[in-house]
Amino acid sequence: MEGFGDENASVVSPVARWEHDAWRMYRFYLDKATPHAVYRWIGTLVIVAVYCSRLYYVRGFYIIVYGLGVYIVNLLSGFLSLLVDPEHEHADGPLLPTSCSDEFKPLIRRLPEFKFWYSFTRAFIIAFAMTFFPVFDVPVVWSVLLCSWTLLFVVTMGCEIRNLIRYKCILFNIGKQRYSGKKSPASTNVSCMA
Numbered sequence: 001m002e003g004f005g006d007e008n009a010s011v012v013s014p015v016a017r018w019e020h021d022a023w024r025m026y027r028f029y030l031d032k033a034t035p036h037a038v039y040r041w042i043g044t045l046v047i048v049a050v051y052c053s054r055l056y057y058v059r060g061f062y063i064i065v066y067g068l069g070v071y072i073v074n075l076l077s078g079f080l081s082l083l084v085d086p087e088h089e090h091a092d093g094p095l096l097p098t099s100c101s102d103e104f105k106p107l108i109r110r111l112p113e114f115k116f117w118y119s120f121t122r123a124f125i126i127a128f129a130m131t132f133f134p135v136f137d138v139p140v141v142w143s144v145l146l147c148s149w150t151l152l153f154v155v156t157m158g159c160e161i162r163n164l165i166r167y168k169c170i171l172f173n174i175g176k177q178r179y180s181g182k183k184s185p186a187s188t189n190v191s192c193m194a
Contacts, residue, residue: 034114044121051128061131063138066145068127073153075119078111080160082167 012020033040055061111119130136 030118037113037117040117040121044117044124047121047124047128051124051131054128054131058131058137060137062140062142062145064127064130064136066140066149068123069149070152071123072120073149073156075111075116075123077156077160079109079113079116080157080164081110082163082169083108083110 055065
């Protein structure tokens with residue numbers, strides 16, 4: 001926005017200043033939530049539960065559910081795919097190991113976890129808001145949409161999982177591996193004598 005850092009800029013309207021301050025506060029709390037993955041996902045599950053209960057209550061909006069499902073499959077595909085496919089592209093950065101003697105390099109995702117969570121949550125909030133407008137309640141055959149989405153999910157996830165298996169990627173890294181090292185002979189003798 002103009003006028004927030006420039007001393008010679010014209011005076012900014014109160015609405016623009018309020019909008020800027022609201023955006024900064026939103027980004028501040030979003031940045032503070034970044035390291036708290038468990039709490040973020042719990043909050044998202046609450047939003048998903050509210051959305052599902054709303055759908056159960058209104059019994060409609062199948063086209064919104066289908067669009068949301070396709071978007072989630074797209075997000076999952078980005079979350080489970082490699083940043084650089086070693087078979088087709090050569091990267092300047094870290095690569096996956098090709099033999100047992102290579103150093104372990106974890107999966108570098110095309111879509112990081114935080115962006116995946118943010119897009120996932122935002123999609124459910126937008127879909128929830130759309131259920132309040134009857135113009136989006138288009139009459140469709142829900143069974144055809146379900147079959148179409150299931151086929152899309154199986155084909156997409158099958159390709160992504162085959163790639164992960166082919167390149168021996170580890171999906172979830174639960175912290176750094178710790179090595180205990182060798183025990184000294186003196187410590188084993190002391191424990192045997194006690």
